[in-house]
Amino acid sequence: MSETRSGRRDGATDGTERPATGGLPRVEGLPLLGSTLSIGRDPLGFVESAREHGDVVGYDAFGTDFALVFDPDAVETVLVSRADEFAKGEFETGFGELIAPDGVAFTEGEQWRRQRQLLQSSFTPARIQSYATGMVVEAGALADRWDDGETVNLRRALSHYTLRVLTRTLFDLEFGDDRAATVRQATEAISAYASPEQHAVQSVLPAWLPTPTEREYEAAMADLESLVTDLIARRRGTDAAGEDLLSLLARAEYPDGARLSPAEVRDQLVTFLFAGHETTATALTFACWLLAGDSTVREELERELAAVCDGVDPTVADLEELTYTEAIAREAMRLYPPVVGVYREPQAATTLAGRRIPAGTTLQLSTYGIQRDDRWWDDPAAFRPERWLANEDRTGYMDEGGDGPEGRSIESDPDRPEYAYFPFGGGPRHCLGMRFAMTELKLALATVARRVAFDRVTDALDPSVGVTLDPGPLEVRVRRRNKRKTE
Ligand code: HEM
Known part of the structure; x- marks a missing residue:
């Protein structure tokens, strides 16, 4: 592993959940619009700059509260070990409405399982x-x-x-x-x-x-x-x-x-x-x-x-x-x-990587951000x-x-953590x-x-x-x- 790897930033987990240490570091955007315009201009640049704020970073855009997740262990928590606490959520479902709301990629619960x-x-x-x-x-x-x-x-x-x-x-x-x-x-x-x-x-x-x-x-x-x-x-x-x-x-x-x-x-x-x-x-x-x-x-x-x-x-x-x-x-x-972020919403307010995540927050698990992070990847x-x-x-x-x-x-x-690549x-x-x-x-x-x-x-x-x-x-x-x- 490279010596340039900088170690974990704020409140990241070491595989076990710690009690919440406080609210999320945030990217502050414009009044009302939040970060909508900067994301519209350069979505990948926005992800790269948000990564500098921490491992779980809040922002609002398009009238939705988001938290970008850059910690591979937190990704594992959401997708695997505590998967039943997270649903696709409103943002992803809204996207599903545009394509195929009753298709396997967007349904939930028993309908999805069948x-x-x-x-x-x-x-x-x-x-x-x-x-x-x-x-x-x-x-x-x-x-x-x-x-x-x-x-x-x-x-x-x-x-x-x-x-x-x-x-x-x-x-x-x-x-x-x-x-x-x-x-x-x-x-x-x-x-x-x-x-x-x-x-x-x-x-x-x-x-x-x-x-x-x-x-x-x-x-x-x-x-x-x-x-x-x-x-x-x-x-x-x-x-x-x-x-x-x-x-x-x-x-x-x-x-x-x-x-x-x-x-x-x-x-x-x-x-x-x-x-x-x-x-x-x-x-x-x-x-x-x-x-x-x-x-x-x-x-x-x-x-x-x-x-x-x-x-x-x-x-x-x-x-x-x-x-x-x-x-x-x-x-x-x-x-x-090809898929730059995987979206999930906690079923209720929760804690992730030592941070409090309010109910209704859309988590954006950032494949793009994590797979280009110098803590996990040399050069x-x-x-x-x-x-x-x-x-x-x-x-x-x-x-x-x-x-x-x-x-x-x-x-x-x-x-390298397993979910440094997903x-x-x-x-x-x-x-x-x-x-x-x-x-x-x-x-x-x-x-x-x-x-x-x-x-x-x-x-x-x-x-x-x-x-x-x-x-x-x-x-x-x-x-x-x-x-x-x-x-
Ligand atoms: C390089 C190619 C591909 C990439 C990078 C990719 C990526 C992904 C990702 C990230 C998810 C998970 C989304 C989530 O959890 O919210 C997903 C789900 C899915 N993919 Fe792919 N995919 C690829 C190719 C394919 C192909 C070839 C098929 C079918 C022939 C396919 C069918 C599906 C389906 C049906 C789901 C939904 C699964 C579920 O929710 O149970 N994908 N894909």
Whole structure:
């Protein structure tokens, strides 16, 4: 661990809860508006500057009391050890209303438990393995379409890829361009409508005045609604006996024979269309862009692919050995977590990390802030996949005298708190698609990197915050490494 690590700030826990020591340190904003405008201008900058005030930092914005949490042990407390004392809460539920209030990501209590149990069957290890071929075939097809020297909008291309994978694997469906465009428009419209920037605009406008962003959101959601209704009706009209997720939902039945309501069916589909593609596309986009800017990491990746894949596309059997590939995916999500904060609200006034949290406070567990904190990460702003390998400086490990792929493993620093890294959340409500996403990230990176390398066209990152951390239209130039099958 680094000597620069500065130790805990104010009242942080040492794993056990201490009695409350007082109110929260706060970021003081403007009268009435609080920090609304500064967050609207620069949400990530706001998180970074709030971190200087302590481990649990209060602020108000958008008419809500928030507390940003930067202490990994407090994150563990909220998500895992005292999870039943915290609900998704009003802020998160309000966000859910925009997307899918009856979907598994936003329901609570018994309704959530039943939904999660039902959907879990699509995410068992065996099921995920059965999706691997689809993930590789789609990634190969994507990279095979690119010409040498072509400029590619990474975000656009990879969103298209992850949506195709999702519908092919989970829905057993070929998604044509029209349907993909409907989902893309809705995704973009929700992201714009849910962004801190838009919240800031709306908080200074009268409620009766719909903004253009609101109108676009409503039109895009109406199109999505028709698409989802059509998907369900078609599957019911053909054969809904399959084991895929769309058939499961078209049958609309829990294992004990109870029925899902039409709103629940619709909202699960919408949930998966969003949660299942936009997040992974974000992670892949940042990973490819980071790779494009680091020739040492790129070469190391190529050495791993040559050793593990031996001139053909990866398969499920290679996943274990794609260690460096996994380290790249992890490191990209450390620096640029697709979900920048996980929200919870205590059921009653409580104590966290030695601080009193009043009832009604929305806790914002800051993946972005914690995963870039120099107390847990050496040189936190640096892209260093090696930090994930068992024996840190592994550059050159494939050279003569290195251990070879079988000698490597992913290992977290034992001195680092577990929740210093939580891109998939944690506890009972951890990401249902975590294994799906990690498998897809590794297979897609390996399959694409066998065919092409990228050079950056867009020099600097300027991410914004929407539903996910939006990398914007990052452009790269393609360098082909192999000939396409058709050449
Ligand atoms: C890199 C990709 C992904 C990231 C970073 C990510 C992140 C997250 C996070 C942080 C949560 C927890 C939210 C909370 O506790 O409030 C979550 C929940 C969820 N994710 Fe993901 N996710 C990813 C991919 C996926 C995929 C591929 C799927 C489905 C195919 C998926 C489906 C879900 C669902 C259904 C939930 C709600 C679970 C519940 O509340 O029980 N996610 N995700």
